Amino acid sequence: MDHPNYPHAQAPGAPVRDGIPEHGRIPKYYAVKAQIGALVDELGEGEALPTERDLAVRHGVARETVRQALRELLLEGRLRRRGRGTVVAGPKLEQPLSLASYTEGVRRQGRRPGRTLIGLDRFPCPPALAPEIGLERGEPVWHMERVLLADDERVGLESTYVSVARMPRLDRDFDPDSSFYSYVHERLGIDFGSADERIETVLATPREALLIGTPPALPMLLIHRVSYDTGGDPTERVRTLYRGDRFSFTTRLGGNER
Template sequence: MPKSYLVRTELERILSTLGEGDTVPPERELAARFEVSRETVRQALHELLVEGRIERRGRGTVVSQPKLTQPLSLKSYTEGALSQGRVPARLLVTWEDVIGDDELCEELGLPPGSTVMHLERVLLADGERIGLESTYLPKSRFGEFTETFDPGTSLYAAIRASGVEFASATERIETVLASPREAGLLESTTAMPMLLLHRRTLDTEGVPIERVRALYRGDRIAFVATLRE
């Protein structure tokens, strides 16, 4: 059995005795305790780091808080975070009007060359950056949001308040690595696995509402779905 696996097993036992924010023993101490090389300890710690069990703070390592679990549903990010006692927030990165390409216009049910609103925001939970969300909305339908919408608040709440009802969405989730720009905005690294979500949402009349591309830190968030036959 690989030494790194045995070390990881012992590290998990140690973590089970610690609380959120507690300091994990340093590599040198762990290597001496387990009688292995520091490289072996480093590999086991890296695996736990990628899984979100631990995190770097300054020059040390501490136990992470549990991942934020988001439901795959038509609930907003705000609702999902609040339901778990977390404090949601958003940082505006980009808010601009763009000319949609043929694919984007088709997905939004618009004529080719239509103007589309692009809203890009960093998602936060308890002040920690966990996601980067890019939303595309038909300018002809939601143009008033330029004057009325606060980008630090829930977009879904604003859409519902405008009289639009959500009915269905198609989502695809895959694992990717972030670009240098994305990693910088998420205060992560290009080596950290990310969850990429694509979503197209329709209203009760079958008219497209939005197209979303959202990138989430794999060490900070998980998704859950309720399945019924």
């Protein structure tokens, strides 16, 4: 049976029937959001949107209705703020769920990866962390925290924990703006063999939001990863926050029987 608002030409990744329920009743802001979304599709990356006042007049609604529509488009990453205005955002960065580094994932999309070091500290390994990186409680561990960049735009925050015994010269030999995976492989001769990874959605803490440069209410994608070398020994424990409006994740699934 054919339904109205469910065109045969609909993109496979789009919401069914444009997200409109069968009874046809939708919130006013959502109708405005759909209309502004169509305008966004017509404009190019970086082009400015009309002001809230102009949009309210154009669609015959209150400015608060326009603000709610814009808030959702901002959270979805289709728009971004520039000064006091709003412009069309570029496509989201696609990061593979694999052992490839952040550097490789960003470069594949023609963007320039970078990092800003927040801190590199050495301290006794706490009990909760010890089993994850194969250490005894109290053994020395490094903690490295870096802001992730793509074309100088802050897009994430990464915390890495590694054994000092295994990487004793990390504070002297490693360039914090470079790929940690390349350093581990090329300078230390360690190859990553596998990883356990868990993904969840969270809100950034006030400190994290300040470092990444986002509102605390912006949803984040949080990845926990424990990586192992080819011999099965733990190599790193990483906690990475990615901006939900700037990132999506991809993977390829195998054909095992269900």
